[in-house]
Amino acid sequence: MNRPRHFNLLARLLHWSMALAILAMLFVGAGMVVSLRHRDALLALHRPLGIAILLLAIVRLINRLTRPTPALPADLPPIQKAAAHASHWLLYGLMLAMPLIGWAMLSAGGYPIPMFGGVHLPAILPHSPEVYGWLRPLHGALAYLLFLTILGHLGAALYHAWVRRDEVFGQMAKGD
């Protein structure tokens, strides 16, 4: 197979814009649950931003599955290759799962799900304290897992850029 030297433009645009959006989302989420004053304003941002990330993640997954991607360096140790693949699919899984769990959790909690200007999303689960009681802590725990995975991803990217000085960082940072 003829593999490209870089990720395509759509992949790079989605990668960097979603990196910003997901980091903002994680910080907003972590901050709003302990805030006495700004919970409502942060939550009003958290809900539509989460749905935007869900939509972008779907586009991104389709692009990832249907377009060729650059190869990892041939001399990369197998364990690092395995870690790269596993962490990338974990990132895809979490960026799709987090908004869906958030949406499902609000549904099960009997909460309205407002977006902007009076537009509401429908519930995707019936109102259930048992389900809410599981989904709410799961949403928080997976947020911390996502943050740690992103840290690992960032650390690995910098390792490729600064220590290995291979082509991996440039595959996402530059075009052809």
Added chain:
Amino acid sequence: MPTPTSRGSLLLLLPIALILAIAAALFAWVGGWFGHHDLTPQKMMDTAEASGKQQPGFRRAHSKGICFAGTFSPTAEAAKLSTARAFSQSSIPVIGRFSASSNNPYTPDGASPVRGMAVQIKTDDGQEWRIAMNSFPFFAASTPQGFQQMNEAGMPDPANGKPDPNKMKALLAAHPEIAAFQAWAKTAPRSDSLGNTRFNGVNAFRLTDAQGAERMVRWSMRPRLPFAAMTADQAKDENFLSQDLNSRLAAGPLVWDMVVQIAAPGDPITDPSKAWPDTRQEAILATLSLTHVEAQADGPCRDLNFDPLILPTGIAASDDPVLHARSAAYSVSFNRREREISQGKSAYPTSQNGSAR
């Protein structure tokens, strides 16, 4: 293919580790793991739980409750003040909840003059409004910090089982407005029925009309039935309020008028411990007609968070810090009790005879 000589020094792992450590520390700081949070909703709920034996699955405050159903019917006047659909839809079926103030779901009805009323209004445009009101005419403290300090000062000292009088003195010095609430609580008349209890949303909200004009208001539910004092016999009966509701509703609905006070310039918008003068312009927004009650153990109000910041377009929050803190604290209470229910730890009686109302 890079050759080994083009590789960077392994010492470069140090700045990478530093960057990751800074990012992790920043995230932990924002999430309140260390540092800057002097008061969080979690701390407030910890204090509420410690105020008496917390029953799992129940609210952290106002644990004893009874669910109700009824109809919310706005007046023509209401639609002139706000574009909220709740003020233009002709008649809206609603549910709600009455509550007693402590975290004991078996507290005697006569124990405290503080009673609560919460209402959920879902309109046909898909929007939702949740209202949480209390029988006090103004809130205990100007700020959540003052309220928290009051609750901490009221906790019994482990040494002698009594609140520490020095803490109470320090509280009143730091938050003098609390003295007014304590005076109210001492002499507040307890009525013989929830049906003749007035409930006040002590926090201010902003109504926006069709022209975009904004008014700051505080609402209350004013009963059509006149006040009558709790009798000595009632005071001995822990659940007289629910029995009273049942007998009154058998004869017909109970009705409240929802009235707003409209703030004048200079009124304390952000301080719920200061009532606005009775001479303020008022408007009747709606009537609430209550037709049916059921035990909260299996009623529809049990698993709703009556978050006062769930608001439809046309109604917005003021900057009252207590209003925002209520929203944050109710969320923590809701998360904890729903978690307990999902873990099968709920203390709700399985039969209605075990009434926690």
